[in-house]
């Protein structure tokens with residue numbers, strides 16, 4: 001997986017960064033500037049500047065319709081901005097097709113889980129591996145070219161499935177998994193692609209509390225292994241619990257960012273988001 | 284009622300050269316539709332270019348083998364033509380473009396006069412003599428009882444079913460590879476495949492082109508068997524008949540398209556001969572079904588059979604029931 005990094009206390013280094021929207025980070029892996037996406041009269045994304053720190057868990061929060069998923073779509077080539085520029089590890093991803101973005105090591109999951117229903121759990125995993133020789137049509141006929149690689153990938157897939165508690169379902173169709181299990185499969189599958197940064201769109205939505213804890217544990221240990229994670233989350237307990245940094249969006253804008261403690265105290269965030277949720281009586 | 288004769292008729296058609304040609308076309312469509320989920324509604328166009336590629340090449344003095352390759356090359360070009368503008372767009376665009384383009388192609392081929400290189404509605408005849416000259420089978424009839432074939436017929440069958448076997452093995456091999464895994468991922472959810480770094484556009488194009496090249500062989504086989512190509516053989520109904528066979532057999536199965544073609548032609552010929560005998564024997568009064576009605580009635584019966592199949596065995600003859608029961612949430 002990711003490069004070996006010296007173990008740092010993540011929260012300490014980021015607290016030195018002032019909680020101002022668009023603030024520069026000490027070691028950004030993803031840099032977004034002037035990213036703009038309009039749907040007819042609606043401005044879905046209008047991000048002036050955003051940097052995501054390497055090897056951190058960054059939470060992206062904001063009310064429904066804030067533009068979080070649209071931002072993910074833009075960053076990963078699933079949608080195209082009207083204008084704007086963004087770099088992943090120094091490389092511009094502008095106009096890059098989605099599959100090519102994934103190959104640079106920036107891999108996303110979907111808010112509505114996309115399990116490949118009529119393929120087995122193991123096949124879902126195997127698909128995700130990059131650099132497969134047998135994926136070339138001219139090699140596909142000759143199993144001797146790819147059989148050895150398949151064996152290696154299969155054992156890596158099984159290891160990952162074991163880690164996510166899905167190993168005993170490896171031969172079941174992914175379509176028979178529960179909603180929460182599909183979320184887990186989607187994360188495991190994304191990891192099979194050996195990303196350097198994961199964009200998780202609501203990884204805990206619709207998942208039972210026990211499974212949420214397990215997903216969060218996985219996310220934390222991924223960070224400790226050197227991965228960068230940007231995830232969309234509505235549950236403030238989860239956000240407070242695991243994120244090193246929080247970015248808050250409303251109506252396409254980034255209205256605030258900072259360490260979790262500074263975000264809950266932020267007036268703009270409370271007005272736009274937490275306030276609304278308090279009013280609903282959820283928290 | 285000569286039930287043995289009816290069954291022999293049905294069997295002869297079910298294993299005949301037309302069934303073999305449709306099985307080949309079905310194997311190509313199965314790659315595109317069954318494994319990849321591509322809605323290619325212009326499959327017959329691949330058969331048309333295969334048949335015409337062969338006939339025109341030989342008509343202009345070329346050897347038959349070259350004609351077969353020309354037909355296949357034309358099918359590859361056609362696949363690119365269908366796929367390049369549409370496969371980046373939503374799935375329905377391929378369906379619209381293929382159904383329209385296949386008809387346009389047929390009408391263009393038909394439109395030329397007798398002096399054009401397609402010979403318009405007159406078509407091209409007697410271009411496969413070298414194929415029949417190469418027949419190693421000694422003269423006479425072959426078969427068991429009422430089910431028999433001529434020396435000529437047996438030669439076409441032997442070659443035709445060999446091509447069926449070869450293409451079926453080819454598709455089975457590429458479909459079980461990692462490349463084939465991308466096909467199935469595209470069928471299930473193309474965005475998921477893209478999010479994992481798979482260049483789905485290229486893979487869809489490859490699937491369309493390979494399936495089309497296989498179908499060109501079906502067109503070539505039909506043309507050789509009849510020693511005749513005519514534009515009106517390649518009507519849209521052919522595409523839908525092939526879909527029927529693939530669905531009947533079970534999409535994304537290895538033997539589905541082959542068994543689908545055999546069963547389809549068996550049912551079609553059986554009902555045809557049976558109704559004819561029944562009318563002759565006076566079992567069915569001509570006021571209900573006359574001999575002229577047989578052709579449409581047998582298609583209605585095939586349709587009824589297909590409906591029953593979809594109700595009681597939606598996965599087709601060879602499909603796996605669990606797959607059908609999964610909803611693609």
Ligand SMILES: Nc1ncnc2c1ncn2[C@@H]1O[C@H](COP(=O)(O)OP(=O)(O)OP(=O)(O)O)[C@@H](O)[C@H]1O
Pocket residue numbers: 039042044062063064065066067068069070071111
């Ligand atoms: N394809 C589209 N066409 C038109 N409008 C769109 C499209 N996609 C998103 N929008 C609009 O853009 C806005 C942002 O949507 P988006 O899905 O990014 O919100 P979100 O922050 O992910 O919300 P949620 O928390 O509910 O998932 C919404 O107002 C939505 O209606």
Ligand SMILES: [Mg+2]
Pocket residue numbers: 068069070111201
């Ligand atoms: Mg969303």
